[in-house]
Amino acid sequence: MKALERHLEERRAQHLEQLIEWLSIPSVSALSEHKSDVRRAALFVQNALTTAGFEHAEVMETGGHPVVYADWLHAPGKPTVLVYGHYDVQPADPLHLWETPPFEPQIRDNQIYARGASDDKGPTFMHIKALEAILRIDGHLPLNIKFCIEGEEEVGSAHLSAFLEQHKTRFAADLVLISDTTMLGPDQPSICYGLRGLAACQIDVRTANSDLHSGLYGGAVPNAIHALVELLDTLHSKDGTITVDGFYDNIEGLSAEERKAYAELQHDDKAYQASLALTALHGEPGYSTLERLWTRPTLEINGIYGGFQGEGTKTVIPNEAHAKITCRLVPNQNPEDILNKIKAHVEAHTPTGAKVTFTPMDSGHPYLAPYDHPAIQLAANAYTHAYGVKAAFTRMGGSIPVVETFSQLFHIPVVLMGFGLNDENFHAPNEHFSLVNFDKGLRTLCYYYKHLPDALSPQSL
Structure with missing residues (x-):
C-alpha cells in the first residue's frame, strides 16, 4: 500500500x-x-x-x-x-x-x-x-x-x-x-x-368551467383551491402519520441492532433544527430523527398552485388547482402499489363539487x-x-x-x-x-x- x-x-x-x-x-x-x-x-x-x-x-x-x-x-x-x-x-x-x-x-x-x-x-x-x-x-x-x-x-x-x-x-x-x-x-x-424508493404523482382539481367572479358567485359555488386543500389535509394526521389506507402495510420494523447503531451516532436534533432555522422538528411519532430520515416512508406535498398569482388582488374563485406529491418508500413497499393506494384515497375523499384527476409520475424501488x-x-x-x-x-x-x-x-x-x-x-x-x-x-x-x-x-x- x-x-x-x-x-x-x-x-x-x-x-x-x-x-x-x-x-x-x-x-x-x-x-x-x-x-x-x-x-x-x-x-x-x-x-x-x-x-x-x-x-x-x-x-x-x-x-x-x-x-x-x-x-x-x-x-x-x-x-x-x-x-x-x-x-x-x-x-x-x-x-x-x-x-x-x-x-x-x-x-x-x-x-x-x-x-x-x-x-x-x-x-x-x-x-x-x-x-x-x-x-x-x-x-x-x-x-x-x-x-x-x-x-x-x-x-x-x-x-x-x-x-x-x-x-x-x-x-x-x-x-x-x-x-x-x-x-x-x-x-x-x-x-x-x-x-429509500420513490413514488411521485400529480393531483389536479377542477370545479366550474372557468374562473368565476367572487362577488357574483361567492358563497354559492365550490372553490378549486379550497377543495384541493381539503383533500390534501386528509393525507396526514396532525402528528405526521400518513392516513392513506394500507400505506404502512408489510413494512418491516427496525432490528434492535440497527436502532442501537443509529442511537450511537448521537444525532444532535437541536443543532439540526437550528441549522434549518426551524422552530420544531416534526414527523411520524415513535421514531428518532435518523430513523425517520432513513427507514420510514414519507408522503410530501412538493408544490401547490392555482388561482391568481400576480401583484395586488383579483376577486376570483379559481376553477382549478394542482398539487405535486412525492413519497419516499422503504423495503417491502412497491411504488405502483403505493400510487394505487393514494389514488384510491383521493377518489374516496374527493370534495363536494370537485372533479379530481390523479396522474402517476416517476417511481423507483x-x-x-x-x-x-x-x-x-x-x-x-x-x-x-x-x-x-x-x-x-x-x-x-x-x-x-x-x-x-x-x-x-x-x-x-x-x-x-x-x-x-x-x-x-x-x-x-x-x-x-x-x-x-x-x-x-x-x-x-x-x-x-x-x-x-x-x-x-x-x-x-
Missing part, C-alpha cells in the same frame, strides 16, 4: 489537472443545448479509461445520452466488479449565486468548486485513478473490472434499464460499486446500505443490502485504513433508482462508498468537493480493491 499511496501523492497535481479538464465540460443532461457537451464528457471518460490501462473502452448509444463502457478482464478465477458512476450534471442556475463560474473550476481552501465536482465527476474519477495506480504499481489488477459510466442520471436514467437488459451479458458482474452517496461528516466516513456482507464490512475496514476512524453503517433518505436496477437485473450486492459531504451544494450554486476526501478517498479505494478478492471468496461468503 505504501508504494500505491506514494504514487498517488506524486501524481496528485496531474490528477487534479485532469479532473479540472473534465469539470470544465458543461455536461448538463437536462438541457438540449448541451447535448454535444454531454457527448464530449463521455469521450473524455473513454479516453481517461484507455489511458489508465483499460480495454474495450467504448461510447455506447442508449437512445438518449451514451453510456461509457471499459473493462480489464485478466484475472481468471477472481471476481468481477462493475463500477458505476455518471458524467452528467445538473443545470447551474441560478448563475448569479456562484462565486466563480460553474464550469471554470477553482481550488479554494482545499476544495474544488465546479458543477459536478461532488456529484458525481469527482468520486467517479477517483475510481479510475485508484485502479490506474494499482495497474501502474503492480502491473495487474487483483480482480476483473468493468465500468458503466452513464450520462442520464440527473434526468432519471430513463434509458439505462432497457440498455442494461439489452447488454446484460456484457455488464454481468459479481458486485456493483458506486460512489454517489455522502459521508456523515468530514471526519466520519460511512457506508450506506439502504436507500427501495434498496436494502445486508450490512454484514463481507464486501460491505471490507468497505468499513478500507475507510478505517485511510481515515483512522471507525466507519458508520447508515441508510440514506434519498433514492438512487439505478441501485435497485442493478440489484434486480443481476441479483448481486451493491456497495455504496460515498466521499461527498451533505454541505457540498450538489444541485445548488457553489458545488464543491473536499480535496481531503479526494486524497483519503483514493487511499480508501486502493485498499478496498486490493482486498476485495478475499472478501468475495467462497470462504467469506
Whole structure:
C-alpha cells in the first residue's frame, strides 16, 4: 500500500489537472443545448479509461445520452466488479449565486468548486485513478473490472434499464460499486446500505368551467383551491402519520441492532433544527430523527398552485388547482402499489363539487443490502485504513433508482462508498468537493480493491 499511496501523492497535481479538464465540460443532461457537451464528457471518460490501462473502452448509444463502457478482464478465477458512476450534471442556475463560474473550476481552501465536482465527476474519477495506480504499481489488477459510466442520471436514467437488459451479458458482474452517496461528516466516513424508493404523482382539481367572479358567485359555488386543500389535509394526521389506507402495510420494523447503531451516532436534533432555522422538528411519532430520515416512508406535498398569482388582488374563485406529491418508500413497499393506494384515497375523499384527476409520475424501488456482507464490512475496514476512524453503517433518505436496477437485473450486492459531504451544494450554486476526501478517498479505494478478492471468496461468503 505504501508504494500505491506514494504514487498517488506524486501524481496528485496531474490528477487534479485532469479532473479540472473534465469539470470544465458543461455536461448538463437536462438541457438540449448541451447535448454535444454531454457527448464530449463521455469521450473524455473513454479516453481517461484507455489511458489508465483499460480495454474495450467504448461510447455506447442508449437512445438518449451514451453510456461509457471499459473493462480489464485478466484475472481468471477472481471476481468481477462493475463500477458505476455518471458524467452528467445538473443545470447551474441560478448563475448569479456562484462565486466563480460553474464550469471554470477553482481550488479554494482545499476544495474544488465546479458543477459536478461532488456529484458525481469527482468520486467517479477517483475510481479510475485508484485502479490506474494499482495497474501502474503492480502491473495487474487483483480482480476483473468493468465500468458503466452513464450520462442520464440527473434526468432519471430513463434509458439505462432497457440498455442494461439489452447488454446484460456484457455488464454481468459479481458486485456493483458506486460512489454517489455522502459521508456523515468530514471526519466520519460511512457506508450506506439502504436507500429509500420513490413514488411521485400529480393531483389536479377542477370545479366550474372557468374562473368565476367572487362577488357574483361567492358563497354559492365550490372553490378549486379550497377543495384541493381539503383533500390534501386528509393525507396526514396532525402528528405526521400518513392516513392513506394500507400505506404502512408489510413494512418491516427496525432490528434492535440497527436502532442501537443509529442511537450511537448521537444525532444532535437541536443543532439540526437550528441549522434549518426551524422552530420544531416534526414527523411520524415513535421514531428518532435518523430513523425517520432513513427507514420510514414519507408522503410530501412538493408544490401547490392555482388561482391568481400576480401583484395586488383579483376577486376570483379559481376553477382549478394542482398539487405535486412525492413519497419516499422503504423495503417491502412497491411504488405502483403505493400510487394505487393514494389514488384510491383521493377518489374516496374527493370534495363536494370537485372533479379530481390523479396522474402517476416517476417511481423507483427501495434498496436494502445486508450490512454484514463481507464486501460491505471490507468497505468499513478500507475507510478505517485511510481515515483512522471507525466507519458508520447508515441508510440514506434519498433514492438512487439505478441501485435497485442493478440489484434486480443481476441479483448481486451493491456497495455504496460515498466521499461527498451533505454541505457540498450538489444541485445548488457553489458545488464543491473536499480535496481531503479526494486524497483519503483514493487511499480508501486502493485498499478496498486490493482486498476485495478475499472478501468475495467462497470462504467469506
